[in-house]
Amino acid sequence: MRNRSLVVSLHDVSPMTRVECGTILAELHALGVPCASLLVIPDHHHRGHMLADAEFGPWLREQAAAGHEVVVHGYHHQRERQGGESLRDKLTTRFYTADEGEFYDLDRASATVLVTKARTEFQQLGVATAGFIAPAWLLSDEAECALRDLQCEYTTRLGDVLDLRSGRSFASQSLVWSVRSAWRRQVSLAWNAFLFGRLTANPLLRISIHPVDLRQAKVWQQIRELVTRALAEREPLTYLAWLTRQRIATTPP
Numbered sequence: 615m616r617n618r619s620l621v622v623s624l625h626d627v628s629p630m631t632r633v634e635c636g637t638i639l640a641e642l643h644a645l646g647v648p649c650a651s652l653l654v655i656p657d658h659h660h661r662g663h664m665l666a667d668a669e670f671g672p673w674l675r676e677q678a679a680a681g682h683e684v685v686v687h688g689y690h691h692q693r694e695r696q697g698g699e700s701l702r703d704k705l706t707t708r709f710y711t712a713d714e715g716e717f718y719d720l721d722r723a724s725a726t727v728l729v730t731k732a733r734t735e736f737q738q739l740g741v742a743t744a745g746f747i748a749p750a751w752l753l754s755d756e757a758e759c760a761l762r763d764l765q766c767e768y769t770t771r772l773g774d775v776l777d778l779r780s781g782r783s784f785a786s787q788s789l790v791w792s793v794r795s796a797w798r799r800q801v802s803l804a805w806n807a808f809l810f811g812r813l814t815a816n817p818l819l820r821i822s823i824h825p826v827d828l829r830q831a832k833v834w835q836q837i838r839e840l841v842t843r844a845l846a847e848r849e850p851l852t853y854l855a856w857l858t859r860q861r862i863a864t865t866p867p
């Protein structure tokens with residue numbers, strides 16, 4: 615009996631990455647992962663809105679019907695640089711992530727507008743969404759308040775899953791690979807091997823995949839290996855299915 619869980623999430627799903635995402639999901643399925651959380655960007659880098667792409671909507675509905683979860687993942691997945699940024703801001707938004715932290719310092723009103731717009735557009739596409747995960751997991755406190763106002767069910771950060779209804783946080787650091795340069799790939803391979811071992815006893819293991827990981831042979835090989843090893847003792851679930859179980863487990867009879 616596998617009493618621990620594995621959530622595989624596929625980040626940055628959009629018309630721009632749809633073909634690679636299809637390949638990744640097919641490989642995951644062959645490994646034994648029938649359902650993943652798909653983090654979808656409505657208008658990826660302003661380079662093609664999901665509603666304007668004739669193939670994307672039917673494809674996404676097909677994925678949802680197959681058991682995958684659709685999660686709102688920012689709106690443009692891009693942050694404009696601003697004047698007067700501190701060193702910490704620069705390190706976080708440019709070094710940790712390449713100007714992708716769209717919700718890093720967003721105010722409550724702007725976050726409300728973007729998340730509402732995204733959710734309405736997913737409804738137009740005919741797919742249900744319950745969670746919101748900020749690009750690069752960078753979510754400002756005000757944007758988190760906006761998610762609560764909008765009754766989003768949950769969000770995730772690098773180190774935990776946050777139930778926005780109860781405020782309960784579940785600690786589990788996600789495995790994730792940075793492939794932007796050779797040294798980042800080397801560090802990622804070593805770090806994720808270490809982290810996988812450290813999380814053995816955690817009830818939840820999170821493996822976060824990006825479409826670009828597929829193009830890096832060593833990275834992709836490690837992802838396949840760790841998913842396979844995790845499946846020997848864990849049940850694959852989506853974030854929403856996993857969260858629903860936690861809620862049921864803590865509801866008084």
Ligand SMILES: [Zn+2]
Nearest residue numbers: 625626749750
């Ligand atoms: Zn992303």
